[in-house]
Amino acid sequence: MAIIDTAAGSAALGAATEALEIRGAARRHGRMKGLSPDAGRRRYGDVRELIASPANATPLVRLNHVLAPAADAYLKLEWLNPFGSVKDRTARYLLEGMRQRGELEGRELVEATSGNTGIALAALAALEGIPLTVTIPSGVPAEKLVLLRMLGATVMATPDDLCPVDNPRDGAIALARAIADSPAHRGRYAMPNQYANPDNVRAHYETTGPEIWEQTEGLVRTFVAGFGTCGTITGVGRFLKERDRSIRIVAVEPQVGHRLPGLKNLQEAKPPAILDRSVIDEVIRVPDAPAYAMTRRLFREEGLIVGPSTGAIVHAIGALDSAASGLTVGISPDGGQKYASFYADLVADEVAAS
Amino acid sequence: MSEVDMLASRGAAKSGSSGAAVELDCKGLLCPLPVYRASQAISRLEPGAVLRVECTDRGSLADFPAFARQRNLTLLSATERDGVQVFELRKEADA
Numbered sequence: 463m464a465i466i467d468t469a470a471g472s473a474a475l476g477a478a479t480e481a482l483e484i485r486g487a488a489r490r491h492g493r494m495k496g497l498s499p500d501a502g503r504r505r506y507g508d509v510r511e512l513i514a515s516p517a518n519a520t521p522l523v524r525l526n527h528v529l530a531p532a533a534d535a536y537l538k539l540e541w542l543n544p545f546g547s548v549k550d551r552t553a554r555y556l557l558e559g560m561r562q563r564g565e566l567e568g569r570e571l572v573e574a575t576s577g578n579t580g581i582a583l584a585a586l587a588a589l590e591g592i593p594l595t596v597t598i599p600s601g602v603p604a605e606k607l608v609l610l611r612m613l614g615a616t617v618m619a620t621p622d623d624l625c626p627v628d629n630p631r632d633g634a635i636a637l638a639r640a641i642a643d644s645p646a647h648r649g650r651y652a653m654p655n656q657y658a659n660p661d662n663v664r665a666h667y668e669t670t671g672p673e674i675w676e677q678t679e680g681l682v683r684t685f686v687a688g689f690g691t692c693g694t695i696t697g698v699g700r701f702l703k704e705r706d707r708s709i710r711i712v713a714v715e716p717q718v719g720h721r722l723p724g725l726k727n728l729q730e731a732k733p734p735a736i737l738d739r740s741v742i743d744e745v746i747r748v749p750d751a752p753a754y755a756m757t758r759r760l761f762r763e764e765g766l767i768v769g770p771s772t773g774a775i776v777h778a779i780g781a782l783d784s785a786a787s788g789l790t791v792g793i794s795p796d797g798g799q800k801y802a803s804f805y806a807d808l809v810a811d812e813v814a815a816s
Numbered sequence: 817m818s819e820v821d822m823l824a825s826r827g828a829a830k831s832g833s834s835g836a837a838v839e840l841d842c843k844g845l846l847c848p849l850p851v852y853r854a855s856q857a858i859s860r861l862e863p864g865a866v867l868r869v870e871c872t873d874r875g876s877l878a879d880f881p882a883f884a885r886q887r888n889l890t891l892l893s894a895t896e897r898d899g900v901q902v903f904e905l906r907k908e909a910d911a
Contacts, residue, residue: 618852620852621855624848624851624852624855633848636847636848637848637849637852639846640845640846640847640848640849641849643846644844644845644846644849645844645846646843646844646845647844
C-alpha cells in the first residue's frame with residue numbers, strides 16, 4: 463500500500479502533485495475521457511445543479527409517530543438542498559433576477575439574513591467570485607456564523623437594539639439597507655432584499671409549489687409553512703390556491719421574543735413586503751417550548767435531524783384537526799446540524815442525570 | 817486630523833483623560849451604520865475615553881442619544897453645523 467503524506471514540503475506531495483498534473487494534462491489533451499453530467503445517475507458537473515426544482519424535487523417524507531393516528535402528513539425535506547436549506551431556491555432566484563437586470567456587474571452583495579439565505583448566497587457568490595456581506599440578527603447559532611465565514615462572507619452581527627427608533631428585531635435589515643444605500647459607498651453594494659424581492663416568491667411559485675402538487679398527485683389539502691421572509695408561504699400558497707381554491711394554507715408564527723431562527727413574529731418584526739395575506743387561511747402561533755419539544759421528538763421518533771422551525775411547523779400540524787386537514791404537507795426548512803449549540807441546552811438535563 | 821493629532825488622541829483614549837477624542841468619520845453613511853460603527857469603536861476603547869462621531873444622516877440625532885442610554889455612555893455633546901452632526905460620547909467604567 464502506498465502512503466502519500468500531504469504535509470508541506472514532503473517529497474511524496476511533490477510526487478502526488480506531479481501525478482495529478484500528468485492526469486490533468488492527459489485530460490486536456492483528450493487522452494482521458496471526462497464524464498458528462500447525468501442527472502439520472504445523480505452525476506453533476508456543478509453543485510448548483512443540485513438545487514431543487516420540479517425535475518429534481520426535495521423528498522416528501524411521511525410522519526408516522528409524532529402526530530395522531532388519523533393524521534396524514536408529510537414533511538418536505540428542504541435541507542436536502544445542497545447548501546442545506548429551503549433558501550437555496552431563494553438564493554438562486556434572487557441572483558438570477560439580479561443578473562438579468564444587470565444589477566450585479568462590478569458590485570458586491572449585502573443581505574440581511576438569519577443565516578440560511580446567507581449560506582446559500584455565500585456559496586453561490588463564492589462560485590461566481592462576488593464578495594458578500596451579511597448582516598445577522600441576534601439569536602443565530604454560532605454554527606451558522608462559522609459556516610458563513612468558511613464560505614468567505616463578511617459577517618456583521620447586529621444587536622436587536624441597534625436601531626432604537628425602528629422595529630427592534632429589524633436591525634439587521636436596516637443595517638443591510640444602510641450599507642446598500644449609503645452615499646459614501648457610491649453604489650458599490652447590491653442588496654437582493656429577500657423580504658421585498660418578488661423573485662423570492664417566484665422561486666416557490668415555480669419550484670416548491672409545483673413539486674408539492676406533483677408529489678401529492680394533486681391531493682394535497684393543507685399546506686403549512688412559517689412566517690419568515692414569507693416567500694415560501696406566499697409562493698406555494700399562491701400556486702396551490704390557483705390549482706384549487708379550497709386547499710387550506712396555514713402559516714406558523716412564533717411568539718414575541720422567540721428563539722426560532724428563520725421564523726418571524728409579525729408584531730415585533732415588520733411584515734415583509736412580499737407577504738400576500740390573501741392566500742393564507744389561518745395563522746397558528748407556536749411558543750418556543752413545544753416547538754423544541756417537537757423537534758426532539760422528530761429526532762427520536764421519526765429519525766429526522768431537523769432545525770427548530772421544523773418542530774414549530776410540525777407542532778402546528780398537530781394542533782390542526784387532522785380529520786379536517788386531509789393530506790397535509792409541511793415544510794422542513796433546514797436540518798439540525800447547524801443548531802447543535804441550541805440543542806445542547808435541550809439535552810443538558812439528560813446529560814446531567816446520566 | 818494630522819497623524820500627530822491622531823496619535824495624541826489615541827494616547828488620550830488610553831490614558832482616559834478628556835480633551836482629545838478618537839475620531840470616527842461616518843459622513844455619507846445612513847442610519848444605523850454610524851451607530852453600528854460607533855458601537856464597534858466603543859468596545860475597543862478604554863473606560864474614560866471619548867469617541868467623536870461625525871455624521872450626515874439626520875436620523876443620527878435620534879439614534880445617538882438612545883444609543884448612549886442603551887450602552888451607558890455619556891453623551892457629552894451633540895451639535896450640528898453645515899449639515900454635519902457631531903456627537904461626543906464618553907465610555908464609562910461599566911459600559
